[in-house]
Amino acid sequence: MQQKAPLLGSRPFHVTNRQVMAIAIPMTLASLTTPLLGIVDTAVVGQFGDAALLGGLAIGATFFDFVFTPFNFLRSGTSGLIAQAFGRGDALEERAAFWRAFVIAAISGFALVLLAPLIAAVGEWFMNADPALTTAMDVYVRVRLISAPAALINYTILGYFLGRGEAGVGLCLQFLLNGMNIALCIVLGLYLGWGVAGVAWATVCSELAAVIAGMVVLIGRFRALPKISPRHTFDIAAIRWMLHVNLGIMIRSLVIMGAYILFARQGAQLGTLTLAANAVLMHFVDVAYYFLGGFESAAQQLAGRAVGARDQPAFLRALRLTAGWGFSLAGFASVLAFAFGEQLIGAITSAADVRAEAVVYLPWAAFAAPSGVLAFQMNGVFIGASWSRDMCNAMLISFAVFIAALFAFGHIFGNDGLWAAFHIFLLLRGVSLLSIMRRRVRTAFVE
Incomplete structure (x- = not known):
């Protein structure tokens, strides 16, 4: 029998303006760091004075977004399921929903890493750009795909915290992710002269750092809670429902x-x-x-x-x-x-x-x-x-x-x-x- 959390998400509850803003403001601030990162990436590569490098970065980032957009469900779908469990006061199901999404994220991420050469080739064919531009795009896409497992797991971690209404924790993780990305982008891309590859490696390192930070917080929490059985976590009906929602x-x-x-x-x-x-x-x-x-x-x-x-x-x-x-x-x-x-x-x-x-x-x-x-x-x-x-x-x-x-x-x-x-x-x-x-x-x- 599943153990219920006595206080967290107990019903009924009263929705206030403060609750709305406690989620909306941190998530807005987290979102606004994303275009700032894009500006820094462009500025760093632009310092090399090579239009092909700048164009390769632009179409590489666009294509990468196209590859990753279908996986947005790892954040939003996870958030919805955890929010419902939070509302029921079902602490076990909160963790179970997270681990199901975590496994899907890890498997999908490693699949993208293995398929990186094929994905890069498809991108080059689709864009049909000049050779110099294609070379820059190829470097960017292949390096950035190394971060796929960490990036998708980060979606899941953010979904967990958002589902529980802890947008402030999510904001801290996003600030770590994008702040470190910006700093490494300048160091690797500009000062070490790695160019497009440096920008891509900056993303890889920052995604890994954010995963480590997020999992340290989560595992620290989970250790203090009753253990959850693998049978509960990987319940077939629950997995089917998650896949249905996410589709x-x-x-x-x-x-x-x-x-x-x-x-x-x-x-x-x-x-x-x-x-x-x-x-x-x-x-x-x-x-x-x-x-x-x-x-x-x-x-x-x-x-x-x-x-x-x-x-x-x-x-x-x-x-x-x-x-x-x-x-x-x-x-x-x-x-x-x-x-x-x-x-x-x-x-x-x-x-x-x-x-x-x-x-x-x-x-x-x-x-x-x-x-x-x-x-x-x-x-x-x-x-x-x-x-x-x-x-x-x-x-x-x-x-x-x-x-x-x-x-x-x-x-x-x-x-x-x-x-x-x-x-x-x-x-x-x-x-x-x-x-x-x-x-x-x-x-x-x-x-």
Whole structure:
């Protein structure tokens, strides 16, 4: 019989603004270190004055993100399952869910290491770039794939802490990871002159350091708790359920990536100037979404905990608070974009024609944050509650509508049509999940 934790996650519980911000702020700060790392990587390699090295780093990082995006479920899916166990006060299941995800992460990571030559070859074929650029990309991808086991385990560790609402611990680990990465990138890439290889090795070393730090914390905790049997940890039904939940999250991640790629592709069809302007404006969208991602994480943990505790009032209050904060922040981001957008565009690019083109379409980018609030919040709720099949189905429907709108509106209205389709995609994702959630709530909290 499973032992229940007497206090942790005991039900019912009251959701407060403080709880929301205790998750949202650390996760937002952790997210914001990621683009900073990318800037440092680019600056270090840029010091060598070789366009091929810089281009190889850029496409290598893009391809690497493409390989790793399907594994985002190791963070979000793990977080949702642990949040539900936390809500039930089931300390044994919290650890069991972590170890199941840990094993999946380790196996997947080592598989990527073994497949590194094939993955690099596929990347080179797909990018079809110049030889010098391809060489730099090959070095970056092959070295970075060495970090795959550690990187995927780090996803799992972060998911565990987020599922328990301990975003501060997750923030410390992310600061260690990205801070060490930045420092080593400068030392190895610039001072030792390793270039692209140095940037990649910096990531490998920092991922390993973060895994060691995270596991030291976790093992120290687990030793003080009752032992968990392997039969419980590797229960076939529980593993099947985890895989079922994670499959939906994986498909969702791939569809979102596909939507961004299609948007960029159709922009390219309208000319290099349009493609460049949209790329500049996407920086506005990305920064706004880093902040919204913090409230998505809060919705994920609090909704999952409420579902586990069968506490409908807490669930509904979590919805109200995360929506309120999300729309407030999105509105503030839009005001800032309108007030300082032209200056920020000028800081991003010195090309006069690109600046002028980006200013024309700035309102579309400025309103992307309000359009995306509900989509982000509902993603968090559905992942936290493990309603991934519904989320996946809604995403596929939204993606189909997006494709139709992208081609139809893009053909008629040009770049305005592309941005309109992008907003339709965001709004439809949120509205469709909200309508499904209303039905789900009627059955999720039945004892």
